[in-house]
Amino acid sequence: MDIDVNKVAMLARIRLTDDEAAELGPQLSGILGYIEALSEVNTEGVAATAHPHDAAMPLRANVVTNGNRRDELQAPAPKIESGLYVVPKVIE
């Protein structure tokens, strides 16, 4: 299968260099070709598995458990200012 690798890369928010796109395109086609084998399997009426033990999603009480740790949690950020994450200008 031919796929538009740059389009998929943009969906994933990755900018590929031309060399990367040239290498990844055929590799992805190969992987997807292998995956095509799934179409042989009759799955009519078969439920899809999401959690292997079919566990229901649990609910918890809506209470604060970890307090205010803003400074620690923001410490790994590339750029912060006054407790806010700084990114390039979004609106002109």
Next chain:
Amino acid sequence: MPFSSLSEIRSRLDAGETTAVEVAQLYLDRIAAHNDALNAFVHIDNAHVLAQAEASDKYRSEHDARPLEGLPIAVKDIFCTQDGPTRCCSKILKDFHAPYDAQVITHLKEAGAVLVGKTNMDEFAMGSSNETSAFGPCRNPWDTDTIPGGSSGGSAAAVAAALTPAALGTDTGGSIRQPASLTGITGLKPTYGRVSRRGIIAFASSLDQAGPMTRTVKDTAMITAAISGHDSGDATSVDNAPAVDWLGACDATDMKGLKIGRPKEYFIEGMDSEVRASVETALEKCKELGAEIVDISLPHTKYAVAAYYVIAPSEASANLSRYDSVRFGHRCDNPEDLLDMYTRSRDEGFGSEVKRRILTGAFALSSGYYDAYYLKAQQVRTLIQQDFIRAFETVDIIATPTSPVTAFKLGEKTDDPLTMYLSDIYTIAVNLAGLPGLSQPCGFANDMPVGLQWIAPAWREDSILSAASAYEAATDWTTRVPAQFGGES
């Protein structure tokens, strides 16, 4: 001493023959002497290790020893630790320090363990050879021209060469069991939901599970006992999971009455003939120990790798969307705008295998393809799970090879992603079905270690531990050590 099991070290500590500080120093010395040859550790802080050991000795002098008191355990670079960096062996996390400990790290600390450092791995656990690490490949102690397996290759190599007596790994498609097999050690992937995933950097959330990599079966039980249990902070952690007598299960010395399934789909053309012979010999040994070998079929086995390479990349593409260079992670220089910042930071930060997986997943989840790929794979997953359920109606446990081949040379499979993906052909179905699986050494082929894989019904790790303990007691594979790293015994 270096090649002692955790339980042996524990006995010596309990008897007052050594101290946690002495034990820690011994392994730090071995790391200093041998890590350059293996690249098993990507972070070590000697002072911090010794401080933990001192604290453990002090605790022991004042209280009853805890279950892992003073025992050194290394952890894969995928576990968030407040101490030291957590980088998942990726450039995108090169400066990351986690603001909290993973739940399993908290459990290890509470059990008295001494955390030794961070071990090498495939970037974001995506790989089967440890060659996609941003810190360079790790090497197999049995032959340093070969790979240790992956993705938990650093943990495997570190245990096999006795740079630590035990380590934690994670297993999404075989990443504990395959490297354990290739380096001649024991590794357990617990039942999905047994061990909390909170604070473990996510790869494929419906498959990921943490577990121990050790020298002996009992050591895997000691660690699993300490790290398992429900965690209300992990929505996929299972509440009221059936309990296991972890250590009691390891007392088994025979297999009387045990029905072992031998799936024909796991003994096929394409597997190494010496690997096959080792595993067949192991099954003969099981018969001598009283087991009955029953031929079974798991008919959807041949679709497991294909289903996995839809499901795992799809979940990875969603999980790795968080690396947006806003809250953490690498940010490119001088971004022109927000889109440029996202796309260029991610291109610079992720390695090629991670990009391949993200793109595969993004494609499988994209508009118009979801039903044909993701939904279809999740349905095939159900059929794979049903194969196992049906098999366990007639057998107690299943035995297979862990890997179709022994450790291959560095660089041998890096040009062809599909060939690499097939390395995990015997381990992947276990993750898809959420079952427990263990690899233990069962011989050598081409002078390299071979692993025997045990698979049990969900929550029946005790069946695995009993069978593996009986096999271990009847053979001497766990006493073999790689000559280059033998040192004094």
